[in-house]
Amino acid sequence: MTEINDRPDAERAKPVVAVFGAYGHTARFVTAELLERGWTPVLSGRDPEKLEAAAAAHPGVEWRVASIDTPDSLDRAIAGTALVINCAGPFGDTAPPLIEAALRAGIHYLDVTGETLVAIDTFDAYRDDPRVKEAGVVVAPVMAFYGALGDLLATVAIGDWPEADEISIAVALDSWHPTRGTLLASERRAGQRVIFADHHLQVLSGDEPPPTGTWAFSAPFGTQDVVGQFSTTDVITISKHLDTPRINAFLNTAPLKDLSDPDPKGPQAADASGRSAQVFLVEVVVHRGDEQRRAAARGRDIYAFTAPIVVEAAERILTGRSRAAGVVTAGEMFDAEDFLRSLPLDELTADLPSPGNG
Structure with a gap:
């Protein structure tokens, strides 16, 4: 019997990537970029009608309703994924619960916020959080x-x-x-x-x-x-x-x-x-x-x-081309040139x- 890890690279299935806030303007570019590169996205957000419409543009793509107010729904939304990209603002509301869900699941978290105060809060709250180190994951805000x-x-x-x-x-x-x-x-x-x-x-x-x-x-x-x-x-x-x-x-x-x-x-x-x-x-x-x-x-x-930036980052993280884990920036993680x-x-x-x- 051939184990998955024993298969040639070309035959291995790529990890699944969750996109939260998937019906937003930037998120639609992120989803398209993931699909173009051969990754499997799972779309998530709180509005089922908007979510279904976003998924309809990409037949066969799975979508899962989730709310930042309900931790269990976030856990279900990212179950079976290896990384979540948060595209849902206001990020002051969405980033903390989604980072917590990612830590519970032991998966990587990226977001595309341009909100300076939220970015400061994320670095301050999680840069020295032992759970991030123990999980060996990347938490990368402002990957945009x-x-x-x-x-x-x-x-x-x-x-x-x-x-x-x-x-x-x-x-x-x-x-x-x-x-x-x-x-x-x-x-x-x-x-x-x-x-x-x-x-x-x-x-x-x-x-x-x-x-x-x-x-x-x-x-x-x-x-x-x-x-x-x-x-x-x-x-x-x-x-x-x-x-x-x-x-x-x-x-x-x-x-x-x-x-x-x-x-x-x-x-x-x-x-x-x-x-x-x-x-x-x-x-x-x-x-x-x-x-x-x-x-x-x-x-x-x-x-x-923003889409090629955050998807390139996700791809490099998931394929072992990141220099660092933890709460990090693009310049810390990657060969910048x-x-x-x-x-x-x-x-x-x-x-x-x-x-x-x-």
Whole structure:
């Protein structure tokens, strides 16, 4: 009798991945990405009608109703899976019960939140939790456009430097038609800004306006007006493993008018995949003394782009290509250069060796 583990790799069934909040905008891209790569998703969420509709787009995909208010339902939703991807906001409500369910099941947990305060709470609550170590699992919040991409770019840019005097990250968007989840997260944040200065994360109130200035982006943006102290989860992830006393974060002001649209319509599909036409550019500059290093990435649709990030992370974790377990960031877990090269970017620039040359 041939045991499963004795079968050739090509014959082994891939582990099942649960997607919670599966009928949300970003989750639909995550499900499609999993299926395209040959993984088996199980869709879950609290609304049976929306869940059934999401599953109907992928005949044969299993779906399970679950609520964060009912631990037993979460246990049933992730039973038999090896990893859960949480796509359901507000993440302050969904992350704690779903992480607890993942720990009970002994499986990996990833989420795609861009909520800075939630990310801080997750790291604080679980980074030293002995249950995570005992289970030997990964708990990785903010494995998304915000939180992971800037962290990977900063990890590449700092390279072999053991520390840096300052790390700056600047994000440019040509437009930003937010999802309902983004708008709700913004309302909950109520203007609070997370910064990293003097080696510490700090939460500033919204009483004082953030600083403004300009940033000389590369094409197609050029020099842009920017707002400083941009409250992005990249500040949190970078601070967790790169040695620097200060992290600056900037966002160009051009798309901010979209966030205040009184009648938001959300991202609009521009192709058959459902991606919008939105263009993004993320640039990281690392300073040490008189030296500086840069890394940048340009692509399309920050919501759709989250899918290849989180699914690539899941795939690497489940195939043994993660450098660390526990509550970790993308830059800690993976070969940052190799991970960036795997993503469907329109352009990636940095002091990277050419493939095959080192």
